[in-house]
Amino acid sequence: MDLIATDLGVARGGVPVLEGVGFVLRPGRALVLRGPNGAGKTTLLRTVAGLQPPLSGRIEGAGERVAYAAHSDGLKAMLTVAENLRFWARVFGTSGIGAALEGFDLTGLSDRLAGTLSAGQKRRLGLARMAVTGRPVWVLDEPTVSLDAGSVTLFAEAVRRHLAAGGSALMATHIDLGLAEAAVLDVAPFRARPGVAAEDEAFL
Numbered sequence: 001m002d003l004i005a006t007d008l009g010v011a012r013g014g015v016p017v018l019e020g021v022g023f024v025l026r027p028g029r030a031l032v033l034r035g036p037n038g039a040g041k042t043t044l045l046r047t048v049a050g051l052q053p054p055l056s057g058r059i060e061g062a063g064e065r066v067a068y069a070a071h072s073d074g075l076k077a078m079l080t081v082a083e084n085l086r087f088w089a090r091v092f093g094t095s096g097i098g099a100a101l102e103g104f105d106l107t108g109l110s111d112r113l114a115g116t117l118s119a120g121q122k123r124r125l126g127l128a129r130m131a132v133t134g135r136p137v138w139v140l141d142e143p144t145v146s147l148d149a150g151s152v153t154l155f156a157e158a159v160r161r162h163l164a165a166g167g168s169a170l171m172a173t174h175i176d177l178g179l180a181e182a183a184v185l186d187v188a189p190f191r192a193r194p195g196v197a198a199e200d201e202a203f204l
């Protein structure tokens with residue numbers, strides 16, 4: 001099933017940020033949002049993830065199919081790495097955390113309290129959570145923040161495995177993940193372009 005955004009408008013704090021956004025994300029494909037700070041990438045991702053309603057337009061193929069990872073990792077500090085993953089597996093009705101631990105190089109840290117992890121290790125755990133959700137559409141906001149080069153490679157490999165298994169990924173990132181198969185959507189706030197009528201804008 002495709003994830004389809006049609007003529008989408010999104011707002012933050014009651015202020016319109018983007019409009020006329022359209023894309024089709026097919027199974028097995030990744031789409032990277034690019035754009036300057038404040039362009040509206042996070043707002044667009046939050047809308048696709050269902051955390052806020054669109055101002056206008058339509059999103060199809062999202063809802064329960066989406067697993068969302070934002071800036072804050074949302075980890076439980078007083079649970080171990082393995083307990084965190086088991087918790088999320090239960091929430092999403094899946095089982096088996098071994099592949100997620102291994103895929104993000106967390107096996108050696110599985111008994112550590114999440115609250116004692118370094119920033120990059122926490123980020124790896126937050127991303128490993130995506131792998132236990134069993135959901136086909138990963139929506140990721142700046143997934144590589146705090147990650148070292150080796151961890152960025154692990155992450156790119158995890159995304160590649162997810163795509164190969166028929167999943168898809170929509171993500172905002174400022175760095176090149178080396179995912180040749182990813183398409184890029186340039187995001188520009190319409191307010192930043194005075195003189196151009198909003199209805200003439202195309203964001204694809």
Ligand SMILES: Nc1ncnc2c1ncn2[C@@H]1O[C@H](COP(=O)(O)OP(=O)(O)OP(=O)(O)O)[C@@H](O)[C@H]1O
Pocket residue numbers: 012013014017035036037038039040041042043044172
């Ligand atoms: N809670 C908020 N209340 C009001 N305005 C907000 C809020 N959060 C963000 N904004 C504004 O909404 C606009 C879009 O922000 P958004 O976070 O979507 O941009 P972004 O493209 O993800 O930026 P970055 O690359 O810096 O993460 C910006 O002008 C920002 O200042």
